[in-house]
Amino acid sequence: MKRKAPHGFTLIEMITVVAVIIILAGLVISVTGLVNQKANRTKAEGEMKAFTNALDAYKNDNGIYPRTEETDKLDPRVDVSPTAGKYTRANLALYSALTGDFEPKDSPDGKPESKNKNYHNFNPTQLSATKDNTGGVANVRYISDPWGNPYGYSTAAVKIEEEYREDVRKNPIAPRPTDLEGYNPTFDLWSTAGATTLTQKAKWVRNWAE
Numbered sequence: 001m002k003r004k005a006p007h008g009f010t011l012i013e014m015i016t017v018v019a020v021i022i023i024l025a026g027l028v029i030s031v032t033g034l035v036n037q038k039a040n041r042t043k044a045e046g047e048m049k050a051f052t053n054a055l056d057a058y059k060n061d062n063g064i065y066p067r068t069e070e071t072d073k074l075d076p077r078v079d080v081s082p083t084a085g086k087y088t089r090a091n092l093a094l095y096s097a098l099t100g101d102f103e104p105k106d107s108p109d110g111k112p113e114s115k116n117k118n119y120h121n122f123n124p125t126q127l128s129a130t131k132d133n134t135g136g137v138a139n140v141r142y143i144s145d146p147w148g149n150p151y152g153y154s155t156a157a158v159k160i161e162e163e164y165r166e167d168v169r170k171n172p173i174a175p176r177p178t179d180l181e182g183y184n185p186t187f188d189l190w191s192t193a194g195a196t197t198l199t200q201k202a203k204w205v206r207n208w209a210e
Contacts, residue, residue, distance in 0.1 A: 040146035040194075047126065047151075054119040058119050067187075074153070076154055094143065101140075127141075152189065152191070153189055158186070
């Protein structure tokens with residue numbers, strides 16, 4: 001009896017199989033991306049809550065929340081790109097206030113100067129920094145959110161309110177400014193969640209409601 005030759009895949013069948021594999025791979029990548037994004041948001045929310053607790057402790061001791069010229073300059077209403085220098089400078093001011101390390105680029109993280117109080121112990125993975133020869137971190141650049149960008153920290157609204165009160169002191173009927181900066185009367189804290197443009201601002205993880 002004559003044997004039949006093995007039946008191979010036709011070109012159409014091979015194309016179909018490859019197409020199915022590509023579709024399945026795309027679904028897996030999409031689901032993985034969504035899971036990672038959700039995990040990052042949850043992590044950012046947890047970190048921001050811890051920072052807020054530390055900021056409250058700082059205020060209890062000092063009467064005010066940390067504030068510098070750099071934190072006054074960062075305005076979450078208009079400054080949307082986390083790669084801008086404003087973010088890094090304001091973020092570094094926050095780091096210094098919470099750790100007591102006012103020379104973060106020259107000394108190891110997590111070891112505040114003896115005369116300054118430490119309000120929060122940062123995990124090295126939370127910092128954009130370089131490793132020192134002991135396995136710790138040095139040359140801290142900023143507190144990093146789960147997407148690798150600086151957290152935003154602003155006291156811009158405090159600055160505007162302060163300026164308004166000074167205007168009222170000079171002129172009791174001075175109008176309240178309409179060109180507001182910031183959102184909260186105390187401080188704004190946020191992560192841009194990887195977004196870099198104004199149209200993506202709805203993705204932010206933030207401590208105010210819009």
